[in-house]
Amino acid sequence: MLHVFVIGVQIDTGIIKSVHRHMVLMGCMSFLVPYSVCLMCLMPLGTFVAIDEVTFHTLPFVAGLTSMTTFPAVTNTLSDLNLLNSDLGRLSCSTALVTNFCSYVTCLALSTVGIALERQDWKPLKNVLLIACFLVSMCYIIRPFLLWMAKRIPEGQQIKESQFLVVMVAVLLCGFLSECLGQNASFGGFTMGVCVPDGPPFGSALVHRIDWMATNILVPAKFAISAFKVNLKSLGGDKVFAALITEDAFHFAMIMCTKGIIDVSAYSLIRSSEVVTDQAYSLLILNMLLVTGSTRLLLWHFYDPSTRYQTYKRNSILECEPGDFLRMVVCVHNEDHVLSLINLLEASNPTRHQRLEVITMNLNQLEGRSSAILIPSSEVEMIPSVQSRVLQIGNAFNYFMERNYDAVIVEHFVAMVPYRSMHEDIYTIAINKCANIVIVPFHKRWAIDGSIDATFPGIRLVNMKFMEKAPCSIGILVDRGQIGGPKSVLTRRTKVFRITQLFLGGIDDREALAYSSRMAQHHHTSLLLVLLRPKHTDVELEPEVHEKRLDQEMVDRFRMDCKGRNVHIQEQVANDAEETMQLLRAMEQGCDLFIVGREHGYAYSQLTYGLTEWSQCPELGCIGDVLASSDFKFSVLVMQQQPWEKLNSRVSSSSSSRSSRLVNDNM
Numbered sequence: 001m002l003h004v005f006v007i008g009v010q011i012d013t014g015i016i017k018s019v020h021r022h023m024v025l026m027g028c029m030s031f032l033v034p035y036s037v038c039l040m041c042l043m044p045l046g047t048f049v050a051i052d053e054v055t056f057h058t059l060p061f062v063a064g065l066t067s068m069t070t071f072p073a074v075t076n077t078l079s080d081l082n083l084l085n086s087d088l089g090r091l092s093c094s095t096a097l098v099t100n101f102c103s104y105v106t107c108l109a110l111s112t113v114g115i116a117l118e119r120q121d122w123k124p125l126k127n128v129l130l131i132a133c134f135l136v137s138m139c140y141i142i143r144p145f146l147l148w149m150a151k152r153i154p155e156g157q158q159i160k161e162s163q164f165l166v167v168m169v170a171v172l173l174c175g176f177l178s179e180c181l182g183q184n185a186s187f188g189g190f191t192m193g194v195c196v197p198d199g200p201p202f203g204s205a206l207v208h209r210i211d212w213m214a215t216n217i218l219v220p221a222k223f224a225i226s227a228f229k230v231n232l233k234s235l236g237g238d239k240v241f242a243a244l245i246t247e248d249a250f251h252f253a254m255i256m257c258t259k260g261i262i263d264v265s266a267y268s269l270i271r272s273s274e275v276v277t278d279q280a281y282s283l284l285i286l287n288m289l290l291v292t293g294s295t296r297l298l299l300w301h302f303y304d305p306s307t308r309y310q311t312y313k314r315n316s317i318l319e320c321e322p323g324d325f326l327r328m329v330v331c332v333h334n335e336d337h338v339l340s341l342i343n344l345l346e347a348s349n350p351t352r353h354q355r356l357e358v359i360t361m362n363l364n365q366l367e368g369r370s371s372a373i374l375i376p377s378s379e380v381e382m383i384p385s386v387q388s389r390v391l392q393i394g395n396a397f398n399y400f401m402e403r404n405y406d407a408v409i410v411e412h413f414v415a416m417v418p419y420r421s422m423h424e425d426i427y428t429i430a431i432n433k434c435a436n437i438v439i440v441p442f443h444k445r446w447a448i449d450g451s452i453d454a455t456f457p458g459i460r461l462v463n464m465k466f467m468e469k470a471p472c473s474i475g476i477l478v479d480r481g482q483i484g485g486p487k488s489v490l491t492r493r494t495k496v497f498r499i500t501q502l503f504l505g506g507i508d509d510r511e512a513l514a515y516s517s518r519m520a521q522h523h524h525t526s527l528l529l530v531l532l533r534p535k536h537t538d539v540e541l542e543p544e545v546h547e548k549r550l551d552q553e554m555v556d557r558f559r560m561d562c563k564g565r566n567v568h569i570q571e572q573v574a575n576d577a578e579e580t581m582q583l584l585r586a587m588e589q590g591c592d593l594f595i596v597g598r599e600h601g602y603a604y605s606q607l608t609y610g611l612t613e614w615s616q617c618p619e620l621g622c623i624g625d626v627l628a629s630s631d632f633k634f635s636v637l638v639m640q641q642q643p644w645e646k647l648n649s650r651v652s653s654s655s656s657s658r659s660s661r662l663v664n665d666n667m
Helices: 002-010 013-018 021-042 053-067 071-080 087-119 125-151 161-180 185-195 202-228 247-256 261-272 278-302 305-309 335-347 377-382 384-403 419-432 457-468 507-520 542-561 577-586 602-607 618-627 653-666
Strands: 326-332 356-365 373-376 408-417 437-441 444-446 452-455 473-478 497-503 525-534 567-574 593-597 635-640
Touching: 002 071, 002 185, 002 202, 021 053, 021 087, 053 261, 053 278, 071 087, 071 247, 071 261, 071 278, 087 247, 125 161, 125 185, 125 202, 161 185, 161 202, 202 261, 247 278, 261 278, 326 335, 326 419, 335 384, 335 437, 335 473, 356 384, 356 419, 373 377, 373 419, 377 384, 377 408, 384 408, 408 419, 419 437, 419 457, 437 457, 457 473, 457 618, 473 618, 497 507, 507 525, 507 542, 507 593, 507 635, 525 577, 525 602, 567 577, 577 602, 577 618, 593 618, 618 635
Parallel strands: 326 356, 326 437, 356 408, 437 473, 497 525, 497 593, 525 567, 593 635
Antiparallel strands: 373 408, 444 452, 473 635
């Protein structure tokens, strides 16, 4: 009862609004079709196989139980496999919710009618009316009361002990009422959990206090006790075969076949009530272990959600035409990132001829919920725990848009998802909005004296996973206060915002130079481009000759575009990494923002050789990692362009349109 109460607390009731007609149809069919087929197969079974009366009456219950799909089991499986916020995961969650409701109503109706027909007594049908009254009272009396309690909690504080005790007493009373109505106590606990507002501070606090005991102690004990009752000697030699169908439908079917603790509880209940035999109970438990275990293994091995992130063309700043919108996705984890990101956008020189389309992603760790959320900020009332913060952040970017009327368009999205799969939502928005670049904040925060104030491993995990298969260019912003501080370009003071770029060569440095070229056209910025070359070069391979030609063409184009601007170009040479470090230290004076590519061409490896031996943040590249150390005081922007090898033109148009359709349906 405690475990399903926690599951109920984690359920986002707003998911009901995202359930579309096709999900309702799929959910109903997921239960009714297998159940109906099983019942039709049972009718003529007696003519082929000798079945005793007890077994014959047991089989319909076995068919009903195996046809059920419980929402908690599906969400647990998706969470373990990091698929909660994938297209398949969102579809499975919504469908499982419908299937769970459909199977419960069907089983309740059939069991009630069956008992009434067997006993020739229609009094059990009154229980259905009483259950309906119980559910209505939970929705219109208990839930408003709990919402009122949650609103009384000051922002940033936890629930009181008295509030916690009130909720726990209510859970026990709901379980007792469920037993009185002929239902299992877990039904009342689950219903009470759904009524509790999910997320912080109320729901997440309850989950934190109860889940460790329920999940780590009581649930394993329940599984162990259920397994003790399995009688292997009662089993025969039946075999189960599975047929494979199309790939997506097969993955969806596997997810819908997963079972969990609620199913085990149901099996134990019908066994203790002598509704099924020991043989049927043993088969149910072993079937659950086989199907659920193999399902997770097969999904982990065969299903790769990143296939939907493959694109037909490169999305980058270099590929952006002068008259097109430069589409930038900016990721915000907390309020500290807002000012620096807005100033970086301002430094990008938005004008009527170089317009910006900014898509903000307010990223939040999933707490006290079982299903991931990705919604426009206009629907933020679905997440009361972050509503205030989301609105404040949105207002800041909206003010930036108003300052740059007719040059900037801003859209806002809110995501609540575990850190380990947060990059999936960034992928989704970047592809859906055809983004040229995604800006993500660095995972370290600096104090006033320049020391590291805080480190956020979750943010680093998001950045590293996103860089693996980024569908566009990506920039990691290491902010030390200069971007959003008094020297920022947004203040429009007489003192200019000083930008330095180090150019060694390679695809990432060319992307960084394309971005610097836009910044150099701002009236309140100055740009220093440092072209670093090795004094002595080894024998160059043919591909490197081609890369050097592209580098030179890019630099020549930059010279032409930035004529008459506050731009200075220096050419420097170095022998090794030590001289490169000396050059970097010399450039620290007179720099507010340092821009560099993540990777560099093979011909320049001698200039960075050895820098990676003490690398702490390889996601920044060898030079970016050095610049992000405590030895330097300026802010850093590390750029990575989407490599050609990560493009896959073999993605079929049907797969692309199906992915876009699923994303649009869920957003």
